[in-house]
Amino acid sequence: MAPVRAGRSVLSSSDETSSARGLDEAISATVSHPAKTGFFFDxxxxxxxIMLDPAAVRPVAGAVERSADLVTLVARVAIISARPVEFLQERFANLPEMPLYGLYGLQSYVDGEVRIDHEAAAWEPVMSDTARAAGRQAGRMVVELKPPVRLDKGIIVARECAELxxxxxxxxxxxxxxxxxxxTERERLDPAFTGVRVAVANGETGARLAALADLCVDAPEAVPEFLYSLVRALRDQLSP
Ligand SMILES: [Mg+2]
Known part of the structure; x- marks a missing residue:
């Protein structure tokens, strides 16, 4: 399995077993109810x-394949990014059934249709043009552009998780x-709900997010391997 270590909430102590226990619980909740489980990715x-030329960024090896595996195994898999939806569509062209949320959800590609959030519609052309012209990615090392609309990754995840x-x-x-x-909020309101927060650590902002995470993965390159362990667990559970 890819290097995974425990983050915040699964740690009752700093020993190895706490990491394994947290991960085991997360996997158990997933394989028990795949039809009620979702995977969401930045x-x-x-x-x-992260690359100096943002336009050149492609998914790491195995990311598309493991996303495709998950699409067949669980209820929902989606990408939620600061990138325009058209950029994401190009990268995940083999997975037209996977919802893509761009510009923090201002744009969506769901069920084969690109939509603009109705509140944000007036801002979308400006946002898209500016994002393309700037040739920058939102988030790290960059200028972040946001319209005056209450929409963020948390709101998109809340919508996506409603039935999960x-x-x-x-x-x-x-x-x-x-x-x-x-x-975290959903878990507070619904104790039967299991949320798994995974930080893909990096030297720049990783420590801040890792402090909020249940599990940490060392780098994007390690994510597909970690997902493969989940895919195998799901397949084992499903096979007679
Ligand atoms: Mg990111």
Missing amino acids: YDGTLAP TTAWYFGDDISDAKAFETL
Whole structure:
């Protein structure tokens, strides 16, 4: 399995077993109810490396394949990113059934249709044009552009999780903390709900997000291997 270590809430002590226990509990909740489980991913720094040329960023090896596996095994898999949806569509062209949320959810690609959040519609052309012209990624090492609309990764995750009993969110920077908070709040309101917050650590912002996470993965390159362990567990459970 890819290097995984315990984050905040699964740690009752700093020994190895606490990490294993937290991970085991998360996997158990997932394989018990795959039809009520969702996996949600940030893109840059999570499923793809941070690069000097943001336009050149592609998913790490195995990221698309493992996403495809999960799409067949669990209720919901989606990408939630600061990138425009068209950028994400190009990267996940093999997975048209996987919902993509761009510009923090201002744009969505769901059921084969690109939509603009109705509140944000007036801002979308400006946001898209500016994001493209700037050639920068939102989040780390960059200018972050947000319209005056109440929409963030946490709100998208809350919508996506409405019918789920377990949800995983993978992110790498502090803008992903909103999604972590959504899972925490849902657990508070619904003790039967399991939220799994996974930080993909990095030297720049990793420590801040890791402090809020249940589990930490060392780098985007380690995420597909970690997902593969979950895919195997799901398949083992499903096979007679
Ligand atoms: Mg990111």
